[in-house]
Amino acid sequence: MRLLIIGGVAAGLSAAARARRLDPSLEIVVLEKGADISYSACGLPYYLEGRAAAGQLVTYTADYFRKERNVAIRTGAKVVSIVHPRREVALEGGERVHYDKLVIATGARPDIRQIPGSTLPHVFTLHTLDDARRLKRFLSEKRPRRAVVAGGGYIGLEAADALRRNGLTVTVLEQGPHVLGRDDAWLTGFVRRHLERFRVEVRCGVRAPSVGETEVAGVPCDLAVLAPGLLPGTELAAEAGVQLGPSGAIRVDDRMMTNLGAVFAAGDCAETTHLVTGRPAYIPLGTTANKMGRVAGANAAGGRERFPGVVGTSIVKLFGIGIAQTGLSELQARREGFSPATARIESYSHPRYLGGRATTVELVADRNSGRLLGGLVIGEEGAAGRINVIAAALHARMSAADFEQMDLAYTPPYAPVWDPLLICAQQLRKAL
Amino acid sequence: MRLLIIGGVAAGLSAAARARRLDPSLEIVVLEKGADISYSACGLPYYLEGRAAAGQLVTYTADYFRKERNVAIRTGAKVVSIVHPRREVALEGGERVHYDKLVIATGARPDIRQIPGSTLPHVFTLHTLDDARRLKRFLSEKRPRRAVVAGGGYIGLEAADALRRNGLTVTVLEQGPHVLGRDDAWLTGFVRRHLERFRVEVRCGVRAPSVGETEVAGVPCDLAVLAPGLLPGTELAAEAGVQLGPSGAIRVDDRMMTNLGAVFAAGDCAETTHLVTGRPAYIPLGTTANKMGRVAGANAAGGRERFPGVVGTSIVKLFGIGIAQTGLSELQARREGFSPATARIESYSHPRYLGGRATTVELVADRNSGRLLGGLVIGEEGAAGRINVIAAALHARMSAADFEQMDLAYTPPYAPVWDPLLICAQQLRKAL
Numbered sequence: 001m002r003l004l005i006i007g008g009v010a011a012g013l014s015a016a017a018r019a020r021r022l023d024p025s026l027e028i029v030v031l032e033k034g035a036d037i038s039y040s041a042c043g044l045p046y047y048l049e050g051r052a053a054a055g056q057l058v059t060y061t062a063d064y065f066r067k068e069r070n071v072a073i074r075t076g077a078k079v080v081s082i083v084h085p086r087r088e089v090a091l092e093g094g095e096r097v098h099y100d101k102l103v104i105a106t107g108a109r110p111d112i113r114q115i116p117g118s119t120l121p122h123v124f125t126l127h128t129l130d131d132a133r134r135l136k137r138f139l140s141e142k143r144p145r146r147a148v149v150a151g152g153g154y155i156g157l158e159a160a161d162a163l164r165r166n167g168l169t170v171t172v173l174e175q176g177p178h179v180l181g182r183d184d185a186w187l188t189g190f191v192r193r194h195l196e197r198f199r200v201e202v203r204c205g206v207r208a209p210s211v212g213e214t215e216v217a218g219v220p221c222d223l224a225v226l227a228p229g230l231l232p233g234t235e236l237a238a239e240a241g242v243q244l245g246p247s248g249a250i251r252v253d254d255r256m257m258t259n260l261g262a263v264f265a266a267g268d269c270a271e272t273t274h275l276v277t278g279r280p281a282y283i284p285l286g287t288t289a290n291k292m293g294r295v296a297g298a299n300a301a302g303g304r305e306r307f308p309g310v311v312g313t314s315i316v317k318l319f320g321i322g323i324a325q326t327g328l329s330e331l332q333a334r335r336e337g338f339s340p341a342t343a344r345i346e347s348y349s350h351p352r353y354l355g356g357r358a359t360t361v362e363l364v365a366d367r368n369s370g371r372l373l374g375g376l377v378i379g380e381e382g383a384a385g386r387i388n389v390i391a392a393a394l395h396a397r398m399s400a401a402d403f404e405q406m407d408l409a410y411t412p413p414y415a416p417v418w419d420p421l422l423i424c425a426q427q428l429r430k431a432l
Numbered sequence: 433m434r435l436l437i438i439g440g441v442a443a444g445l446s447a448a449a450r451a452r453r454l455d456p457s458l459e460i461v462v463l464e465k466g467a468d469i470s471y472s473a474c475g476l477p478y479y480l481e482g483r484a485a486a487g488q489l490v491t492y493t494a495d496y497f498r499k500e501r502n503v504a505i506r507t508g509a510k511v512v513s514i515v516h517p518r519r520e521v522a523l524e525g526g527e528r529v530h531y532d533k534l535v536i537a538t539g540a541r542p543d544i545r546q547i548p549g550s551t552l553p554h555v556f557t558l559h560t561l562d563d564a565r566r567l568k569r570f571l572s573e574k575r576p577r578r579a580v581v582a583g584g585g586y587i588g589l590e591a592a593d594a595l596r597r598n599g600l601t602v603t604v605l606e607q608g609p610h611v612l613g614r615d616d617a618w619l620t621g622f623v624r625r626h627l628e629r630f631r632v633e634v635r636c637g638v639r640a641p642s643v644g645e646t647e648v649a650g651v652p653c654d655l656a657v658l659a660p661g662l663l664p665g666t667e668l669a670a671e672a673g674v675q676l677g678p679s680g681a682i683r684v685d686d687r688m689m690t691n692l693g694a695v696f697a698a699g700d701c702a703e704t705t706h707l708v709t710g711r712p713a714y715i716p717l718g719t720t721a722n723k724m725g726r727v728a729g730a731n732a733a734g735g736r737e738r739f740p741g742v743v744g745t746s747i748v749k750l751f752g753i754g755i756a757q758t759g760l761s762e763l764q765a766r767r768e769g770f771s772p773a774t775a776r777i778e779s780y781s782h783p784r785y786l787g788g789r790a791t792t793v794e795l796v797a798d799r800n801s802g803r804l805l806g807g808l809v810i811g812e813e814g815a816a817g818r819i820n821v822i823a824a825a826l827h828a829r830m831s832a833a834d835f836e837q838m839d840l841a842y843t844p845p846y847a848p849v850w851d852p853l854l855i856c857a858q859q860l861r862k863a864l
Contacts, residue, residue: 010849043844046786052844056785275839286849287842308837315841324841353488354478384846385817388838388853389824395838396828405740406820406827407707409747409756410719412475412484414816417442417718 001026003300004089004097006079006236007105008032009039010286011267013060014293015103016071019301026301028071029097031089033078036129037062042286044132045158048139049165054129082240084260101262101300104242104250105293106233108268108284112226115150117211123224126159135225139166144223147171148216150209151227152179152202154316157191159225160200161318169199171219173206175228180316180323183331186344187376190360191323198319230284233269245271247282254306256296264300266292273309276327276373276394277336283312311394312374315384322383326391327374330364339367343427347420349381351412357381361424363390365400367432372400377421382414386421400428433458435732436521436529438511438668439537440464441471442718443699445492446725447535448503451733458733460503461529463521465510468561469494474718476564477590480571481597486561514672516692533694533732536674536682537725538665540700540716544658547582549643555656558591567657571598576655579603580648582641583659584611584634586748589623591657592632593750601631603651605638607660612748612755615763618776619808622792623755630751662716665701677703679714686738688728696732698724705741708759708805708826709768715744743826744806747816754815758823759806762796771799775859779852781813783844789813793856795822797832799864804832807856814846818853832860 003019005012008030016028030037036058043057062073078092082104088096110125112118122144124135138144147163149156152174160170172179172195178188179202192202209217211224232249234242243259245251249271256264267289274281288310295307315324333340342364348356359379365372375390377383393403404425410417435451437444440462448460462469468490475489494505510524514536520528542557544550554576556567570576579595581588584606592602604611604627610620611634624634641649643656664681666674675691677683681703688696699721706713720742730737747756765772774796780788791811797804807822809815825835836857842849 040783040844040849042842042849043783043785046844052785056783285842287840290849291837306837310839313839313841315843315846317843317845322846326839326841351472351475351488353475353484382817384841384843385814385820388817388840388851389820391839391841392821392824392828392830395834396824396830398824398828402827405723405738407742407745407758407823408719408820409745409758409816409823410474410717411747411749411816412472412478413749414747414754417472417474417722419820 001100002098003028003101003103004099005030005103005105006089007107007267008037008073008075009041009107010289011293011296012103012105013038013065014290015105015266015297015300016065017069018294018297020069020071022298022301022303030065030071030073031077031079031091031097032073032075034128034130035075037073037075039129040286041127044126044129045162047132048126048136048159049162054133057129079236082236084240084263102264103296103300104237104258104263104265104269105267106236106269108230108232110226111228111231115209115211115226115228118226120211120213122222123211123226125226126155138223142222144168146221147223147225148173148219148221149225149227150216152204153181153227153229154314156225156227157195157318158316159227160195163225164198164200168223171221172200172202173209173217173219174202174204175206177204179204180325182325182329184329184376190378191318194318194321230268232282232284237265237269245280247271247280249282251280254308255299255304256292256307257299264296266296272307275309275311281310281312283310285314311391313387313391315387321378321380324377324383324387325375326387327372327394328364329374333364333366333373338373340364340373341367341428341431343424343431345420345424345427347423348416349379349420350415354412356416359383359420361386361420363400363424363428365428365432370399370401370432372398372403389421400425400432404429433532434530435460435533435535436531437462437535437537438521439539439699440469440505440507441473441539442721443725443728444535444537445470445497446722447537447698447729447732448497449501450726450729452501452503454730454733454735462497462503462505463509463511463523463529464505464507466560466562467507469505469507471561472718473559476558476561477594479564480558480568480591481594486565489561511668514668516672516695534696535728535732536669536690536695536697536701537699538668538701540662540664542658543660543663547641547643547658547660550658552643552645554654555643555658557658558587570655574654576600578653579655579657580605580651580653581657581659582648584636585613585659585661586746588657588659589750590748591659592627595657596630596632600655603653604632604634605641605649605651606634606636607639609636611636612757614757614761616761616808622810623750626750626753662700664714664716669697669701677712679703679712681714683712686740687731687736688724688739689731696728698728704739707741707743713742713744715742717746743823745819745823747819753810753812756809756815756819757807758819759804759826760796761806765796765798765805770805772796772805773799773860773863775856775863777852777856777859779855780848781811781852782847786844788848791815791852793818793852795832795856795860797860797864802831802833802864804830804835821853832857832864836861
């Protein structure tokens with residue numbers, strides 16, 4: 001009985017590890033088209049910045065998986081087709097590999113289809129470890145001074161931070177009206193002002209830039225980093241008859257099963273359920289990929305596990321400030337048919353006499369049901385912890401009124417007696 | 433229409449502020465027996481340590497309340513009896529003050545009844561701002577070198593930390609088998625080892641120490657700080673016919689009403705509901721006092737607000753490490769009739785390549801229902817945020833299985849891809 005896994009980064013290797021734990025006798029083979037496995041894609045900006053070595057981003061080696069987990073990992077193994085009726089995949093070069101169970105963890109790639117000039121030698125993406133290595137080599141060999149980052153999502157802004165810290169002047173060009181994938185004008189304004197303090201300019205509404213030899217959309221540069229949205233890697237799956245969902249990513253149920261028997265999908269190639277809206281969503285993130293992979297691996301090995309979905313939690317650190325979000329923004333909530341009310345407050349992470357830092361909290365709730373729908377936390381300290389409290393409340397479908405009553409930890413070195421979350425919830429009550 | 437409030441610290445002033453907001457025309461009078469109002473009792477250790485000035489612990493002055501909130505505050509006004517049939521209180525000196533509505537916020541005091549020698553000049557408590565001022569003066573004038581702290585709860589251990597940082601050698605003597613008010617042998621061992629690294633000795637099971645001129649329980653000292661459990665200030669209330677609950681503190685409903693019409697109670701003098709056990713509990717903490725006060729004030733002013741109760745969340749910082757708990761320990765859960773399973777894991781606050789710190793998480797759940805019952809988080813970074821996530825889950829009566837699926841924030845500067853909370857929840861599943 002062979003479990004074949006296409007993809008050896010987050011979801012693929014989580015699937016392999018979990019399947020092995022449930023079934024010690026299963027044959028497990030992982031095919032990874034690249035040279036690297038099991039690296040933290042989210043750590044790439046810190047490698048670029050110079051705070052982490054490439055080796056530190058690699059959690060496990062192929063050798064570790066072979067020896068300790070009895071999982072065969074083949075790197076440089078590019079699958080060109082899945083022939084499901086014969087339960088086999090074809091590799092570049094013609095080799096065929098049989099499977100009994102298949103996990104598709106083909107990830108995603110930056111969607112640079114619309115960007116002319118993307119193959120010029122001073123143009124990079126920051127998606128794989130190899131991308132980051134090449135960009136880092138370019139920085140040290142060519143000493144570029146002016147960078148344009150095309151894309152104002154997480155990766156683009158983290159890249160901007162890392163490049164600025166390498167001494168480059170940086171301009172971020174975002175096609176849409178908002179940054180960080182949240183339809184939130186206030187947040188976009190905050191990010192723009194914050195980055196400007198570190199002399200990174202952010203311009204929104206810059207239509208589909210083409211990259212020239214010395215400029216992007218009129219902004220002179222000798223380095224361009226393309227950080228557009230991600231495109232789920234669905235080609236192999238779709239050609240094999242795997243259904244895609246409304247987001248364009250692979251449709252899976254809560255056991256990570258596709259429409260084809262014995263074929264699972266997990267990670268950035270697949271969509272999941274947004275637990276606030278109850279609808280399919282494509283939010284490719286490392287944590288979700290690992291969770292989906294674990295469940296896919298468990299079920300492929302005969303287990304019965306579920307991954308119900310996400311609430312859209314994420315965080316980014318930009319020039320010392322944590323910017324975290326979960327659930328829906330007011331605009332997103334309205335678009336989903338809710339009747340949202342929003343409160344936003346400024347407070348402190350803990351008492352100022354012990355060095356408390358400015359903290360912003362925004363909460364969104366539905367006027368009809370009173371249910372909490374989303375939140376935003378921004379601050380130098382405690383943003384991750386506080387957004388996770390809101391995330392827990394979203395998972396529990398908690399009302400704003402119940403949220404306001406929560407028994408949160410207080411001691412002056414860590415929190416004020418009225419936590420910013422509770423202050424915001426009190427304001428939210430007035431808005432509901 | 434006069435609202436009279438006995439007590440001008442956390443609960444009393446929260447009640448005054450909230451009542452004023454709901455009813456601009458209400459006459460509000462606060463009687464505080466001490467000289468200080470509105471100070472952060474939880475900040476006293478930091479004043480003692482020397483990191484905060486006394487003035488920084490005071491949130492609002494009596495003048496502020498008079499001018500900005502139209503609340504009359506009388507300090508040095510000690511109530512000696514409540515004569516409810518006549519709707520009046522008697523002050524020391526004979527004056528009588530009428531009320532229409534009454535909020536009893538008489539707080540608590542360290543229970544030093546069982547400690548002979550407590551009135552010696554080198555013996556202190558750390559309960560009021562005045563206590564802290566006197567202790568600080570003693571430190572600077574007498575230069576004591578060896579301190580004994582009697583009591584291994586929050587206040588005792590925070591006092592030990594502050595005294596040690598002032599250069600004293602410190603021994604903590606605790607009567608019971610465990611520290612920090614949690615029946616948890618592992619935690620007690622952890623705290624003892626952690627404090628020993630900073631040369632603070634912790635001895636448990638030291639029976640009711642009497643304080644001598646030069647020693648406590650055989651430990652030589654020239655300073656003793658008594659930090660026994662708190663005794664709710666119920667005398668005035670009880671003599672007036674206000675019922676006490678099973679904990680010995682004032683019984684209130686979820687609107688903070690006592691058994692007497694028009695008489696409310698809030699803060700450290702009153703008990704509340706433990707939402708995990710569903711039973712009355714006496715857990716005097718500043719956050720709870722403020723919340724109870726707010727609700728008492730609202731309802732005394734004609735509003736209709738509720739305070740459902742607490743889940744027992746608290747945190748203390750000891751020599752750089754945050755130690756946080758919520759809900760029930762395994763032992764407490766068993767005593768409450770649950771069939772608890774426990775998992776405890778060691779992990780990191782965030783990836784080590786960005787400086788992640790050791791983090792311990794313990795989760796307790798009920799084998800019969802699968803419901804999460806409590807948790808513990810210890811670490812240099814992120815303990816407050818993580819304990820609050822567990823607290824939110826307890827409020828929502830979340831199952832351990834659902835907890836494991838939560839969509840928590842991930843980015844390398846703040847969290848690992850598998851948050852310690854989720855790693856622990858995975859282990860807990862195996863134990864259930």
